[in-house]
Amino acid sequence: MKYIDEYRDGRLAMDIARQIVATADLVRSYHFMEFCGGHTHAISRYGLEDLLPPNVRMIHGPGCPVCVLPIGRIDAAIALAMRPEVTLCTYGDLMRVPGSDGSNLLKAKAAGADIRMVYSTLDALRIAEAEPNRDVVFFAIGFETTTPPTALALKAAIAKGLGNFSIFCNHVLTPAAIQNILESPDVRKLGTIKIDGFIGPAHVSTVIGTEPYEFFAEEFQKPVVVAGFEPLDVIQAILMLVRQVNDGRHEVENQYIRAVTVFGNEKAQAEVANFFELRESFEWRGLGEVPYGALRLRPQYATYDAEKRFSMVTPAAKDNPACECGAILRGARNPADCKLFGTVCTPDTPMGSCMVSSEGACAAHWTYGRLREKARQADAGRAVA
Amino acid sequence: MCLAIPVQVKEVLPDDMAKVTLGGVSKIISTALVDDVKVGGYVVLHVGYALAKIDPEEAERTLALIREAAIGDAA
Ligand code: SF4
Numbered sequence: 257m258k259y260i261d262e263y264r265d266g267r268l269a270m271d272i273a274r275q276i277v278a279t280a281d282l283v284r285s286y287h288f289m290e291f292c293g294g295h296t297h298a299i300s301r302y303g304l305e306d307l308l309p310p311n312v313r314m315i316h317g318p319g320c321p322v323c324v325l326p327i328g329r330i331d332a333a334i335a336l337a338m339r340p341e342v343t344l345c346t347y348g349d350l351m352r353v354p355g356s357d358g359s360n361l362l363k364a365k366a367a368g369a370d371i372r373m374v375y376s377t378l379d380a381l382r383i384a385e386a387e388p389n390r391d392v393v394f395f396a397i398g399f400e401t402t403t404p405p406t407a408l409a410l411k412a413a414i415a416k417g418l419g420n421f422s423i424f425c426n427h428v429l430t431p432a433a434i435q436n437i438l439e440s441p442d443v444r445k446l447g448t449i450k451i452d453g454f455i456g457p458a459h460v461s462t463v464i465g466t467e468p469y470e471f472f473a474e475e476f477q478k479p480v481v482v483a484g485f486e487p488l489d490v491i492q493a494i495l496m497l498v499r500q501v502n503d504g505r506h507e508v509e510n511q512y513i514r515a516v517t518v519f520g521n522e523k524a525q526a527e528v529a530n531f532f533e534l535r536e537s538f539e540w541r542g543l544g545e546v547p548y549g550a551l552r553l554r555p556q557y558a559t560y561d562a563e564k565r566f567s568m569v570t571p572a573a574k575d576n577p578a579c580e581c582g583a584i585l586r587g588a589r590n591p592a593d594c595k596l597f598g599t600v601c602t603p604d605t606p607m608g609s610c611m612v613s614s615e616g617a618c619a620a621h622w623t624y625g626r627l628r629e630k631a632r633q634a635d636a637g638r639a640v641a
Numbered sequence: 642m643c644l645a646i647p648v649q650v651k652e653v654l655p656d657d658m659a660k661v662t663l664g665g666v667s668k669i670i671s672t673a674l675v676d677d678v679k680v681g682g683y684v685v686l687h688v689g690y691a692l693a694k695i696d697p698e699e700a701e702r703t704l705a706l707i708r709e710a711a712i713g714d715a716a
Contacts, residue, residue: 257647257663257664258647258649258683259647259683259695259700260646260647262704263704263707268707268708268711271711271712272707272710272711274713275710275711275713278713294644297644347688375688375689376671376688376689376690377688377689378671378689379689398688401645401687401692402687402688404674404690404692405671405674405687405688405689405690408671408673408674408690458645459644459645459685459687459692462645462685462692462693463692463693484703485644488707489703492703492706492707492710495710511703512703513696513699513702513703514695514696514697514699514700514703515685515693515694515695515696516693521674521675521692521693523674523675523676524674524692527674615644
């Protein structure tokens with residue numbers, strides 16, 4: 257398929273990997289964090305880590321909006337869906353995210369809650385139009401990529417006078433989270449993670465552009481390369497990062513220039529700004545409270561704000577204490593370091609959010625990395641024997 | 642969750658909608674977030690909305706750079 261297959265050429269990927277080996281300085285190590293779950297998925301799926309020399313390592317960041325949604329918000333959504341007048345519409349990714357006490361939206365649905373999986377906010381609007389006697393709530397989640405579609409749904413609902421449509425807003429902001437990773441005291445507690453540069457998100461950046469990363473490049477002196485999600489995109493971005501480190505540069509470079517501009521999609525940004533404002537603070541699962549890390553509806557749209565309309569409360573809920581998601585989301589630990597990984601916690605029985613979404617670090621490692629690790633261990637065993 | 646895919650625009654429809662295809666499957670999507678959507682062009686599709694247009698020249702240039710990187714340039 258055009259604009260996909262060309263960027264999956266395995267032979268080219270190997271050639272670039274050889275260039276990385278040739279370019280990386282043997283006496284130093286390079287640690288790059290891919291912030292976005294889309295990259296984590298690509299790295300695991302195409303085995304890119306195997307192509308890299310041992311001194312170039314990838315750290316999987318927190319960048320999956322499903323993974324960072326706190327348990328209390330899931331509990332609140334379930335409680336809302338249990339109300340007899342409410343129809344809760346949600347993206348499929350959210351259905352199996354564990355709330356507290358082993359609950360999730362799928363189980364709530366089985367127990368009789370009216371929960372409908374939608375592909376698009378357009379579907380949620382259609383349901384609200386077709387069923388005027390139901391209170392249709394869209395469970396909105398996602399980074400900057402998914403916020404503009406929520407804004408447009410709100411705009412359409414207002415234009416159509418849909419009084420039975422509202423939004424449970426859980427939209428979060430990428431730059432705030434990157435900053436949190438670099439600055440939070442928790443990171444120090446979890447052990448310092450050496451990060452020499454970032455791969456910037458692909459589709460988030462189609463909306464926000466490359467400009468917001470200039471701050472990190474400047475303030476934290478870290479190079480950022482915004483990259484597409486295909487394997488060649490990622491491996492080229494790694495080479496670009498290695499070169500920046502070698503040259504002592506810390507610039508924002510754009511590998512995904514075919515879809516990302518400096519200032520992004522300004523039309524989308526304007527729609528978002530019309531309907532949303534910053535929350536002073538919002539809890540991210542694994543990262544704790546992130547200042548200005550999320551959005552809420554502007555007060556003039558309170559009737560469309562499910563939190564206000566249904567006086568929703570977000571219960572304080574704790575993750576399973578054995579779950580290492582917090583450290584994994586910050587790149588301080590690897591999925592295989594978690595005691596629950598692959599035993600109690602699998603994609604069929606996720607304990608933590610990193611195992612739920614296919615873009616989560618634990619799920620990606622379960623699907624693609626696990627067997628590789630076994631093969632590596634077997635190889636090592638043979639080498640010793 | 643943030644994954645989006647390049648799709649080709651087959652038909653521009655009224656009310657900022659368009660018909661697109663991906664690997665032979667067609668879909669109606671919203672193009673309200675991008676300007677000047679043209680038949681034959683490619684857009685990045687995410688949860689039913691076009692988020693950005695794909696610039697064919699930049700796509701070519703990226704591939705050229707990748708090929709260059711693969712043989713190792715002077716840098
Ligand atoms: S394996 Fe499961 S329990 Fe362990 S960190 Fe990952 S998601 Fe959490």
